[in-house]
Amino acid sequence: MTTTQDIYAPRFLSGDEFSIPTFRLLRQDGTLHEGAEAPALTRDQALRIYRAMVATRVMDERMMAAQRQGRLSFYMQCTGEEAAVIGAAAALDDADMIMAQYREQGALVYRGFSYDEFMNQLFGNELDYGKGRQMPIHYGSRKLHYMTISSPLATQIPQATGYAYGQKLAGDGHCTIVFFGEGAASEGDFHAALNMAAVHEVPVIFFCRNNGYAISTPSIEQFAADGVAPRAFGYRMHVLRVDGNDVLAVLAATREARRIAVEQNKPVLIEAMTYRLAAHSSSDDPSGYRSKKEEEAWRDKDPLQRLKHWLVARDWWDDDEEKALQETLRREVLETMKRAEKRPPPPLDSLVTDVYADVTPALQRQLDRLKTHIRLYPEAYPRGARSLDPDVKAREADGDAGDDSVSDPVNQGGE
Numbered sequence: 001m002t003t004t005q006d007i008y009a010p011r012f013l014s015g016d017e018f019s020i021p022t023f024r025l026l027r028q029d030g031t032l033h034e035g036a037e038a039p040a041l042t043r044d045q046a047l048r049i050y051r052a053m054v055a056t057r058v059m060d061e062r063m064m065a066a067q068r069q070g071r072l073s074f075y076m077q078c079t080g081e082e083a084a085v086i087g088a089a090a091a092l093d094d095a096d097m098i099m100a101q102y103r104e105q106g107a108l109v110y111r112g113f114s115y116d117e118f119m120n121q122l123f124g125n126e127l128d129y130g131k132g133r134q135m136p137i138h139y140g141s142r143k144l145h146y147m148t149i150s151s152p153l154a155t156q157i158p159q160a161t162g163y164a165y166g167q168k169l170a171g172d173g174h175c176t177i178v179f180f181g182e183g184a185a186s187e188g189d190f191h192a193a194l195n196m197a198a199v200h201e202v203p204v205i206f207f208c209r210n211n212g213y214a215i216s217t218p219s220i221e222q223f224a225a226d227g228v229a230p231r232a233f234g235y236r237m238h239v240l241r242v243d244g245n246d247v248l249a250v251l252a253a254t255r256e257a258r259r260i261a262v263e264q265n266k267p268v269l270i271e272a273m274t275y276r277l278a279a280h281s282s283s284d285d286p287s288g289y290r291s292k293k294e295e296e297a298w299r300d301k302d303p304l305q306r307l308k309h310w311l312v313a314r315d316w317w318d319d320d321e322e323k324a325l326q327e328t329l330r331r332e333v334l335e336t337m338k339r340a341e342k343r344p345p346p347p348l349d350s351l352v353t354d355v356y357a358d359v360t361p362a363l364q365r366q367l368d369r370l371k372t373h374i375r376l377y378p379e380a381y382p383r384g385a386r387s388l389d390p391d392v393k394a395r396e397a398d399g400d401a402g403d404d405s406v407s408d409p410v411n412q413g414g415e
Contacts, residue, residue, distance in 0.1 A: 030309025087250030183214025244274030
């Protein structure tokens with residue numbers, strides 16, 4: 001239904017009539033803004049959030065360094081955006097569905113995904129839930145209600161609307177949150193998803209991480225409007241802009257968004273204003289499109305430090321606990337990485353199983369040809385050859401991967 005007011009001379013609107021404020025609670029020193037009220041949070045809940053943020057940061061630092069050593073083919077960091085991702089995850093019921101883009105590993109950490117599970121996927125070994133079929137950072141967990149990540153940009157956004165429509169029909173009181181960057185919001189999938197969600201009134205939270213860059217393209221070159229939030233007006237959707245480096249504000253905003261989504265079956269758009277402190281991926285060099293001065297200005301807004309100051313002020317955390325946590329996490333990352341590197345890849349036959357109920361003749365012929373090829377050139381496929389025939393004496397083309405003598409990659413020439 002369209003409602004209009006009659007006018008008798010042309011008067012165009014540009015959108016400048018709307019001004020969307022940014023919701024904030026915490027200052028960088030950990031104190032609350034005047035008039036702000038922290039969301040209800042117990043000590044245990046606050047420490048679960050903080051530990052997940054630190055655990056994500058530690059893993060990201062070490063795995064990027066491991067990629068630089070050649071031990072991992074590819075990696076993407078969440079660095080600088082931990083508050084946006086983990087704050088949102090903490091506001092949900094653990095049975096709510098999370099659909100991620102590729103920088104939301106913190107949500108999995110918060111829900112209990114172990115370092116072993118991360119490493120198995122990153123190295124694509126026999127314990128990888130995806131059976132080695134995906135590139136690194138494409139995590140997924142059925143038990144933690146985290147949909148497996150897809151490479152094509154923004155495909156998860158309309159999928160989230162469809163999944164949430166199913167939740168509405170089921171009436172089980174759950175919702176879906178879908179994460180994406182402001183660059184993905186330029187894809188047609190974004191608009192199709194928001195329109196469908198608004199028309200069918202489904203319980204979905206569209207969570208945009210506006211980190212300033214779509215790989216190397218700054219926001220100012222992506223859209224002329226005031227960010228992504230104003231687009232919600234075109235779909236008559238609830239919307240809120242939040243400081244994405246303020247984990248308490250993100251938590252409070254997402255809690256309210258979830259209430260609207262579940263109780264009213266209404267979609268909500270949240271735009272979290274944050275910054276990607278790391279490169280877009282291990283294949284990117286941000287020095288080519290942004291300055292060190294800009295990066296340092298955002299490092300002063302580090303979301304981990306902001307929450308840490310708040311915890312310390314409440315006597316919920318101290319420097320000794322911080323040191324112990326950092327040391328424990330670093331050790332655990334290194335130990336689990338070494339274990340994952342040593343595990344063999346999935347059996348070759350797993351390439352064609354669970355595609356159909358029964359392996360088709362065409363797939364079987366392809367698999368047989370693959371096995372023949374690997375047996376002819378075992379030196380080119382050392383791990384595949386060992387998986388196929390343990391007695392095949394393939395040359396060790398893996399180098400020193402998995403060598404227990406290798407220490408912390410951060411101190412071994414990594415970034």
